[in-house]
Amino acid sequence: MIGFIGLDVGSVSTNIVFLDDEGKVRESVYLRTNGRPIPAVQKGLRQISRLVPLRTVIRGVGATGSGRHLAGIIAGADVIKNEITSHATASSRLVPGVRTVLEIGGQDSKIIVLRDGIVADFAMNTVCAAGTGSFLDQQAARLNVKIEDFGGLSLKASSPVRIAGRCAVFAESDMIHKQQMGYDLPDILAGLCEALVRNYLNNVGKGKDISGPVVFQGGVAANLGMRSAFERALNKEIIVPPNYDVMGAVGAAMLARDYVSRGAPTGFKGFGAAETDFHAGSFECDGCPNCCEVVELSENGAVIARWGDRCGKWSNNVSREKIS
Amino acid sequence: MKVTFPHMGNLWICLDAMLQYLGIETVVPPPSSKKTLNLGSKHSPEFACMPLKLNLGNFMEASERGADTIVMAGGCGPCRFGYYAQVEHIILEDLGYKYSLVVMEPPEKHISELLSRIRYITGNKPWMEVIRGIKFGYRKARAVDRLEMAAMRKRPLEKRAGQTDTALTEALSIIAGSAYGKLDDAIARASEIMDQIPVDRKPVLKIGLVGEIYTLLEPFANLDIERKLGRLGVEVDRSIYLSEWVNDHLFMGLIKGLRSSSLYIKSSAPYMRHFVGGHGQETLGAAVYYNKKGYDGIIQVLPFTCMPEIVAQSILPGFSRDTGMPVMTLIVDEQTGESGYLTRLEAFVDLLAEKGARKEELA
Numbered sequence: 001m002i003g004f005i006g007l008d009v010g011s012v013s014t015n016i017v018f019l020d021d022e023g024k025v026r027e028s029v030y031l032r033t034n035g036r037p038i039p040a041v042q043k044g045l046r047q048i049s050r051l052v053p054l055r056t057v058i059r060g061v062g063a064t065g066s067g068r069h070l071a072g073i074i075a076g077a078d079v080i081k082n083e084i085t086s087h088a089t090a091s092s093r094l095v096p097g098v099r100t101v102l103e104i105g106g107q108d109s110k111i112i113v114l115r116d117g118i119v120a121d122f123a124m125n126t127v128c129a130a131g132t133g134s135f136l137d138q139q140a141a142r143l144n145v146k147i148e149d150f151g152g153l154s155l156k157a158s159s160p161v162r163i164a165g166r167c168a169v170f171a172e173s174d175m176i177h178k179q180q181m182g183y184d185l186p187d188i189l190a191g192l193c194e195a196l197v198r199n200y201l202n203n204v205g206k207g208k209d210i211s212g213p214v215v216f217q218g219g220v221a222a223n224l225g226m227r228s229a230f231e232r233a234l235n236k237e238i239i240v241p242p243n244y245d246v247m248g249a250v251g252a253a254m255l256a257r258d259y260v261s262r263g264a265p266t267g268f269k270g271f272g273a274a275e276t277d278f279h280a281g282s283f284e285c286d287g288c289p290n291c292c293e294v295v296e297l298s299e300n301g302a303v304i305a306r307w308g309d310r311c312g313k314w315s316n317n318v319s320r321e322k323i324s
Numbered sequence: 325m326k327v328t329f330p331h332m333g334n335l336w337i338c339l340d341a342m343l344q345y346l347g348i349e350t351v352v353p354p355p356s357s358k359k360t361l362n363l364g365s366k367h368s369p370e371f372a373c374m375p376l377k378l379n380l381g382n383f384m385e386a387s388e389r390g391a392d393t394i395v396m397a398g399g400c401g402p403c404r405f406g407y408y409a410q411v412e413h414i415i416l417e418d419l420g421y422k423y424s425l426v427v428m429e430p431p432e433k434h435i436s437e438l439l440s441r442i443r444y445i446t447g448n449k450p451w452m453e454v455i456r457g458i459k460f461g462y463r464k465a466r467a468v469d470r471l472e473m474a475a476m477r478k479r480p481l482e483k484r485a486g487q488t489d490t491a492l493t494e495a496l497s498i499i500a501g502s503a504y505g506k507l508d509d510a511i512a513r514a515s516e517i518m519d520q521i522p523v524d525r526k527p528v529l530k531i532g533l534v535g536e537i538y539t540l541l542e543p544f545a546n547l548d549i550e551r552k553l554g555r556l557g558v559e560v561d562r563s564i565y566l567s568e569w570v571n572d573h574l575f576m577g578l579i580k581g582l583r584s585s586s587l588y589i590k591s592s593a594p595y596m597r598h599f600v601g602g603h604g605q606e607t608l609g610a611a612v613y614y615n616k617k618g619y620d621g622i623i624q625v626l627p628f629t630c631m632p633e634i635v636a637q638s639i640l641p642g643f644s645r646d647t648g649m650p651v652m653t654l655i656v657d658e659q660t661g662e663s664g665y666l667t668r669l670e671a672f673v674d675l676l677a678e679k680g681a682r683k684e685e686l687a
Contacts, residue, residue, distance in 0.1 A: 066663045084671035108664070118682055119675045121650065124668060207641035291357060310548060311493075312486025 002057045006253025009067030012106025014040040015246040016048045019253045027051040028246045037067040041074050042274040049271035060260040061268045062252030073297055073305045074278055076269035079256045086251030088112045088119045091215045094241050100210050104220035106133045111204050123204050133220045135168050139192055154225030157190035165195030193229040212236045217244040328391035330379040331356050333541035334468045335566055337500045342461025345504050346446050351391035353382040356544040365658055367415055373627040374657055375538040376408050387421050398429035403602035403632055438574055460504055465567040467511045471495050474518040479554025481523035491517050529676050532614030533562040534607045535625040536633050539656055540564050546625050546656055547665050556673045563610035595639050602632030611643055620676045621650045628657035650675055
C-alpha cells in the first residue's frame with residue numbers, strides 16, 4: 001500500500017500521523033518536544049515506522065508547526081506549511097461545511113474563519129499567552145489536579161467562580177484568592193475554563209464572525225470543561241473531531257498528498273532518517289552590522305541547510321529553502 | 325557640534341546629505357539592532373512604545389561615537405510621539421549624557437517656523453545655501469524611495485533569492501555616498517543596478533502595508549516585513565514613504581504631483597471622519613485606497629500600545645466585511661522571535677492565494 005506522513009513539530013508536542021491512500025488517518029504518535037525538536041522528530045519517525053503496515057511506500061511527507069523547517073529538512077518533506085493553513089485544511093476536509101475553527105495548543109491559540117471551504121480570516125494570540133494550554137497545565141499543577149482529570153472535575157461545578165481572565169498573572173492571583181476563600185475545587189476549575197474562554201474570545205476572537213459549525217481542536221480540546229465553557233459562551237454546539245490533537249499533522253499530510261498527486265516524486269529520506277546523525281549549530285555572521293544568527297544543520301558531518309541570514313549569503317549557498 | 329538623529333529606515337541618507345552639505349559634522353548611529361533595543365528598553369518607561377526605546381538606544385550608541393546634538397522630529401496631536409523628543413532628552417540627561425536638542429516640528433502656520441529651527445543648527449549660512457541643502461536631502465529621500473519601490477516590485481520576481489536585496493544595498497550606498505552635483509549621475513547608476521536584476525514573468529499577489537509610520541519604515545521594527553513578503557512571492561506597497569511624508573508634513577505640500585496623505589484623509593470618509601492622532605485616519609484611508617486599486621490584501625503594522633492605530637484596528641474589520649478585502653493586523657514590540665511572525669505572513673499569503681484561485685474558478 002502507499003501512504004503519507006504528516007509532521008507537526010510544536011513548542012510543546014511533536015505529532016506524527018500516517019495517512020492511507022485515501023487520506024484517512026491510520027496511525028498517530030503524540031510526543032513531547034521537550035525543547036529538542038531533532039530527537040523528537042527522529043523518535044517519532046521511529047515509532048511510526050513500527051506502526052505503518054509492512055511493505056508500505058511513503059509517497060509524500062508534509063511538515064508544519066514552529067519547527068517545520070527543521071523537521072522538513074530532517075525528513076525530506078515535500079511540503080513545509082504554516083500551522084494555520086495545515087489546521088484549516090484538516091478540519092475543512094474532516095468536518096465538511098465547518099465555518100469556524102477554534103484551536104488551542106500549548107503555547108499559542110488561533111481562530112480560523114472558513115467560508116466555502118477556504119480560509120477567509122484568521123488570528124493568532126499576539127502578546128499574551130493567557131489563553132493557552134500551558135496556562136491550564138500550570139494551574140492544574142498548582143491545584144494538584146492531573147491535567148487529564150481537569151475537565152471531568154470541572155463539569156461537577158454547581159456555580160463556577162468568577163476569575164479575572166484578562167491576564168494570566170492576574171488570573172493566577174485571583175484564583176489563589178478564591179482558593180483561600182474556601183471555594184469548591186470544581187467551581188474553581190470551571191471558573192478557570194470560563195476565564196480562559198473569555199480571554200480567548202476577547203483577544204484572539206475579537207471582531208471575528210464566529211458562526212457554526214464550530215470545530216474545537218488542539219491539545220486543549222481534550223478538556224471537557226473547556227468544551228462546555230465554549231458551548232455556554234457561544235451558545236453553539238462545539239464539534240471536537242476524532243483526531244483533534246494531531247490536526248496540524250493531518251493537514252500537513254493532506255497537503256503533501258495534494259502536492260505529489262500532481263506527479264512530483266517525494267523527497268522523503270526514508271525512516272532511516274531516524275538513525276542518521278543530525279547536528280544543529282549556529283554562528284553570528286560578521287559580514288554587516290545586522291549580525292544575523294545563522295543556524296546550520298548538518299547530516300553526518302556535511303552541512304545540508306542554513307537559515308537565519310537576512311541577505312541569503314549563507315542559505316543560498318546550500319539550497320533554496322522550500323516554501324511551498 | 326556633532327549632530328546625530330534617530331534611525332527610521334533610510335532616513336539617515338537624506339538627513340546626512342542635508343547636514344553635510346551645510347558643513348555640519350554628523351554622527352550616524354549604528355543601524356538599529358538588538359543591542360540598540362536592549363539599551364533603549366533598559367532606560368525607557370515600560371509602557372512606552374518601541375519607537376521611543378529604539379530612538380533612545382540610537383542616541384546612546386551615537387554618543388559613544390562622539391555626537392553632542394540631537395535633531396529629532398516632533399509632532400502634534402494626540403499621539404505621544406509629539407513629546408518623545410523632550411522625554412528622551414530628559415532620560416538622557418538623567419543618565420548623564422550631555423546632549424543639546426533641536427526639535428524639527430511640523431510648522432503650525434508657516435514654513436518659516438521650520439526654517440528658524442534649522443537656523444539653530446546651520447548658524448550663519450546664507451538662506452539660499454540652507455534651502456539648497458534641504459533640497460539636496462529631499463532629492464536623496466526621493467531617490468531612496470524610488471529604489472525601495474523598485475525593490476518591492478522586483479523581489480517576488482527575482483530569479484535567485486536575495487539578488488534584489490544585494491542590488492538594493494549597492495544602489496542605496498551609491499545614493500548615500502554621492503556628493504552635491506553628482507546626484508543625477510548617482511541616481512542613474514543606482515536605478516540601472518535595480519533594472520538589471522534578472523526577473524521572471526509571473527503573476528504576483530499584491531499586499532498594501534498600512535499603519536504607523538515608524539514601524540512601516542524601519543525594517544528592524546517590522547522584522548523586515550517587505551523582504552519576507554517579497555520572498556513569499558508578494559509585491560508590496562506601503563502607504564507611507566519618507567519623501568511623501570516630508571512633503572506633507574514639513575514642506576506643507578509645497579511639491580506637487582506626489583501621493584499625499586490628503587488622498588487618504590479623503591478616502592477614509594466612510595469609516596473615519598476625524599483625526600485620531602498619529603496615522604490612524606490615514607491607515608483607514610489607505611485601506612480604502614488599496615481596495616480601489618485592486619490589491620489582494622492589507623496588512624496593518626503598529627507598535628504595541630499605539631493608540632491611534634488601535635482605533636483604526638477596531639474599525640478595519642468593518643471595512644473588511646463591507647469590501648471583502650482580507651486584513652491582518654501585526655503588532656510589534658520587543659520580541660525578535662521571527663517564527664510566529666513568519667507563520668502569520670505565510671498563512672495570510674496562503675489565504676490570499678486560495679481566494680484568488682477560487683475567484684478564477686468561478687469566473
